[in-house]
Amino acid sequence: MKKPQLENLLKELHQATYHWSRQCCSFDEDLAKDVLQQVYLKILEGKAIYKEKSQIKTWLFSVIRFTAEEWKKNVKNTYPLEAEFDVAETEDEVTAASHKELIEMLPERQKEVLLLVFYHNLTLEKSAEIMETSIGSVRKHYDRGKRNLKELILKKTLHENNK
Numbered sequence: 001m002k003k004p005q006l007e008n009l010l011k012e013l014h015q016a017t018y019h020w021s022r023q024c025c026s027f028d029e030d031l032a033k034d035v036l037q038q039v040y041l042k043i044l045e046g047k048a049i050y051k052e053k054s055q056i057k058t059w060l061f062s063v064i065r066f067t068a069e070e071w072k073k074n075v076k077n078t079y080p081l082e083a084e085f086d087v088a089e090t091e092d093e094v095t096a097a098s099h100k101e102l103i104e105m106l107p108e109r110q111k112e113v114l115l116l117v118f119y120h121n122l123t124l125e126k127s128a129e130i131m132e133t134s135i136g137s138v139r140k141h142y143d144r145g146k147r148n149l150k151e152l153i154l155k156k157t158l159h160e161n162n163k
Contacts, residue, residue, distance in 0.1 A: 001050055009056055010040060016120060020061050023115045024068035027100055035068045042067065054129050061120070061130045065112075102152045110145030113138055 001009075010017075021039070022032040039060075042048040048063045050056060103111055109131070116127040128138040 003044065006043060006050075010043065010060075013057060013060060016057070017060055017064060020115075020120060021064050021068065023112075023119065024065055025072070026104065031068075031071060035064065035071050038071070039064050039067050055126070058122075058126050058129050061116070061122075062132070065130060102149060102156065105152055106145055106148055107141075109137075109141040110148060113141045114145045114149065117142060 017039070018032065018036060021036040022029065025031040025035055039048070042063065043050075043060075050059050053059075103114065106114070112131060113124075113127050116122045116130060117124065122130070124138050124142060125135055127142075128135045131138060
């Protein structure tokens with residue numbers, strides 16, 4: 001694939017790849033941006049080559065996933081300096097934050113497959129390609145992830161109603 005075509009595809013898929021990068025980076029915005037920038041450089045410099053064995057989006061998500069794993073290994077011993085601000089949150093932001101917290105509580109594989117299926121509208125088969133695992137394993141993690149997420153939501157709802 002020629003460079004101009006590749007650049008156009010990256011532009012078209014940027015929003016989806018950015019969201020996937022955030023999810024692969026545990027919703028760390030700065031790390032997600034760094035990872036995505038590194039992915040784009042790998043692709044444009046020819047270090048990551050699309051061999052047309054799968055759909056472009058599936059291949060691109062795989063490159064992001066592996067790059068994020070590399071970065072997290074290198075960054076796991078650093079601690080961010082965060083300023084604390086007293087900012088009022090909207091109800092949507094509170095709900096989104098609580099969903100994010102619940103998803104983060106799931107085991108890594110369950111979280112990953114649920115994000116791919118629900119947030120990126122990928123099939124279990126495409127998720128298996130991205131995760132480089134069997135379809136049976138993805139189905140198992142998908143079913144367990146849904147069940148565990150449902151339990152977490154019910155526990156949270158019950159806890160909030162008892163307050």
